[in-house]
Amino acid sequence: MKKKNIENLIIKEIEIKIKNFFRKKIFNLHEPLFFGNETKYLNECIKSSYVSSVGNYVNKFEKKISNYTKSKYSLSVINGTSALHLTLLAAKINKNDEVLVQSLTFVASVNPILYCGAIPHFVDVENDTLGIDPTKLEKYLEYISIKKNNKCINKITKRKISALVVMHTFGHPSKIIQLKKICRKFNIILIEDAAEAIGSFYKNKHVGTFGDFGVLSFNGNKTITSGCGGMILTNNYKFYKKIKHLSTQSRVKHKFEFIHDEIGYNYRLSNINAAVGCAQLEYINKILRSKRQIFKIYKALFSNQNFFTVFKEPIYSKSNYWLQTILLNDEYVEYKNVIISKLNDSGIKVRPVWKPIHLLKHFKKSPKMNLYNTNLLYKKIINLPSSYSLILN
Amino acid sequence: MKKKNIENLIIKEIEIKIKNFFRKKIFNLHEPLFFGNETKYLNECIKSSYVSSVGNYVNKFEKKISNYTKSKYSLSVINGTSALHLTLLAAKINKNDEVLVQSLTFVASVNPILYCGAIPHFVDVENDTLGIDPTKLEKYLEYISIKKNNKCINKITKRKISALVVMHTFGHPSKIIQLKKICRKFNIILIEDAAEAIGSFYKNKHVGTFGDFGVLSFNGNKTITSGCGGMILTNNYKFYKKIKHLSTQSRVKHKFEFIHDEIGYNYRLSNINAAVGCAQLEYINKILRSKRQIFKIYKALFSNQNFFTVFKEPIYSKSNYWLQTILLNDEYVEYKNVIISKLNDSGIKVRPVWKPIHLLKHFKKSPKMNLYNTNLLYKKIINLPSSYSLILN
Numbered sequence: 094m095k096k097k098n099i100e101n102l103i104i105k106e107i108e109i110k111i112k113n114f115f116r117k118k119i120f121n122l123h124e125p126l127f128f129g130n131e132t133k134y135l136n137e138c139i140k141s142s143y144v145s146s147v148g149n150y151v152n153k154f155e156k157k158i159s160n161y162t163k164s165k166y167s168l169s170v171i172n173g174t175s176a177l178h179l180t181l182l183a184a185k186i187n188k189n190d191e192v193l194v195q196s197l198t199f200v201a202s203v204n205p206i207l208y209c210g211a212i213p214h215f216v217d218v219e220n221d222t223l224g225i226d227p228t229k230l231e232k233y234l235e236y237i238s239i240k241k242n243n244k245c246i247n248k249i250t251k252r253k254i255s256a257l258v259v260m261h262t263f264g265h266p267s268k269i270i271q272l273k274k275i276c277r278k279f280n281i282i283l284i285e286d287a288a289e290a291i292g293s294f295y296k297n298k299h300v301g302t303f304g305d306f307g308v309l310s311f312n313g314n315k316t317i318t319s320g321c322g323g324m325i326l327t328n329n330y331k332f333y334k335k336i337k338h339l340s341t342q343s344r345v346k347h348k349f350e351f352i353h354d355e356i357g358y359n360y361r362l363s364n365i366n367a368a369v370g371c372a373q374l375e376y377i378n379k380i381l382r383s384k385r386q387i388f389k390i391y392k393a394l395f396s397n398q399n400f401f402t403v404f405k406e407p408i409y410s411k412s413n414y415w416l417q418t419i420l421l422n423d424e425y426v427e428y429k430n431v432i433i434s435k436l437n438d439s440g441i442k443v444r445p446v447w448k449p450i451h452l453l454k455h456f457k458k459s460p461k462m463n464l465y466n467t468n469l470l471y472k473k474i475i476n477l478p479s480s481y482s483l484i485l486n
Numbered sequence: 487m488k489k490k491n492i493e494n495l496i497i498k499e500i501e502i503k504i505k506n507f508f509r510k511k512i513f514n515l516h517e518p519l520f521f522g523n524e525t526k527y528l529n530e531c532i533k534s535s536y537v538s539s540v541g542n543y544v545n546k547f548e549k550k551i552s553n554y555t556k557s558k559y560s561l562s563v564i565n566g567t568s569a570l571h572l573t574l575l576a577a578k579i580n581k582n583d584e585v586l587v588q589s590l591t592f593v594a595s596v597n598p599i600l601y602c603g604a605i606p607h608f609v610d611v612e613n614d615t616l617g618i619d620p621t622k623l624e625k626y627l628e629y630i631s632i633k634k635n636n637k638c639i640n641k642i643t644k645r646k647i648s649a650l651v652v653m654h655t656f657g658h659p660s661k662i663i664q665l666k667k668i669c670r671k672f673n674i675i676l677i678e679d680a681a682e683a684i685g686s687f688y689k690n691k692h693v694g695t696f697g698d699f700g701v702l703s704f705n706g707n708k709t710i711t712s713g714c715g716g717m718i719l720t721n722n723y724k725f726y727k728k729i730k731h732l733s734t735q736s737r738v739k740h741k742f743e744f745i746h747d748e749i750g751y752n753y754r755l756s757n758i759n760a761a762v763g764c765a766q767l768e769y770i771n772k773i774l775r776s777k778r779q780i781f782k783i784y785k786a787l788f789s790n791q792n793f794f795t796v797f798k799e800p801i802y803s804k805s806n807y808w809l810q811t812i813l814l815n816d817e818y819v820e821y822k823n824v825i826i827s828k829l830n831d832s833g834i835k836v837r838p839v840w841k842p843i844h845l846l847k848h849f850k851k852s853p854k855m856n857l858y859n860t861n862l863l864y865k866k867i868i869n870l871p872s873s874y875s876l877i878l879n
Contacts (some may be wrong), residue, residue, distance in 0.1 A: 144713040351838070353847065
């Protein structure tokens, strides 16, 4: 068959099935809905006159997230990027340390490593979770690292490997228990970038609560949103005290004096944003049910074709299905860009996965393992419209 | 007279006059009021479902600030700290460059210098503006610097002096035209930290619009607030493009690909916060009139005593009078802490000026000029309750 015909077949397969089923005009990738107490809480917040980083909704939001995730401590911050930055600082990642991180991720997983003057070291993901491949990682670390004074040292670069940032891609849990074991073995700090993964569980435990730190995001495109917003999860009181201190310009407690004892940041969430977050969290289960339902619909709609597969949550996992994902079969990867482009033109908002970070020009010198799966998945992945408004609205 | 008696006299002077005049129980230092379109705009924002960094209120807020300040370009960001950070990055302040900044300031004026790996170099303020002393600064630069390849080099440290951060203390304009001339002479970038100074004008021109960049803050304790929030002002299109790029994770424009071409940040203001900012800005003139009125009241109340003077806006300036300020006369500075402590206990929320940054332990090695006025003002300054709710509520 001619290339043009195949391309059209795939596009029509997706377009017609989605349009016929959902009967809408525009299919957004991920838009939020607000049908709970959002405006009520916002009005109360304004009435209270507490709109900045001190206020009842900030405290409530943190408590509710702790209850929901079973994290011992939760600290709300302005976004996922600042959350990750604070975890790296609290973990004392030093300048020129190496931080292992998947290359198949949004750049916000990596930028905070640069803020610390540390060096991202890219590792590969696996096909069944889209997260870091534990077997490959362990072999790689055995090969490239050596233990000196209980520190994990990269034999080639002579630099300390300080931390591993695990991202739960599109909300699907990575093999976090295996990854945690590897971190313990090599004495590496484990940070979970669960920015996309609120409502995702691995063996019935919320992701972001396995590592030394976990990070959530409540950006507008996430499962629940507070406009801007992020949360740091930790079970370690010392870490919690440290991130809280750093997030408030490192101000020292004093009845009235303004004293600061180290470099600090302005990273606390405002009460206004927390008010919206509190309202959204109240109906997260309804949202999660809808997102799971959308997966089932796509699975059924696309069961009778051989162009692509619909990605299903990994074993032992309950995923929030943040972004619905299809993987083009090998023989059709060449059509990815045109499929994405034309579907977008037709009102079906789809997107590729992020360009792998090791391919961005300013990361080309960063150390990396063989990134076979990352490179391949980049060619195969398309995210389909995943808004729960497809069902709930 | 005994110390205890003098102390009591000063405290009673302030306490009784304030309580008798305003007839309240609690006198907050600076609390916001919301009596405009805040909840209306918030409800509209939620209804629109645009709650994150893209949305009408973000665009409107920037336009309104440009109109109000007559800045050519305005970029809204999450707070004043991030605003200042972006200006330093756009100005290409390099690692180990020196950045001149007053020591009498909030630590957020200085932390972004550290984020860039640059070195704060502390300069002194003057008594009539509480801002940087231009005469002293010029003499100092003539003495310590040399021009090499059109760069200003510190002869002692051999480092480049790249920028001057001028803070408009408590909203009172510094001598910004003189300071700008010095920057031009020594080829130094001028950044105005006008975080406290929205609504303040020098020779009828809004502060923050004299330098290469200006920075505003809309934190909860500021003249107008958006919960969290800041704004960068610039008249330079290239600078504007650069800060916008950096503030959105340095993502390159593309129909669908995620490509980033340099280190980036997650610093854009959310539409929710911008909605509140828009509403507050609509009645800024009413707020400013009230704040000026409070100054006049304090001036009148405390005209018949010799313990302290009430600080008045400098010549050529129209100040927003963000924080009302008294300066203890030299012979009473020893009572500062006890006055502050006891007034706070009595419900009159007062505070000292920030501990000068050069006295904080992690800045002790930073270069500095003789900071005579800074050290003296630290002993003399007390901020009185400045909430416009004293009058408007």
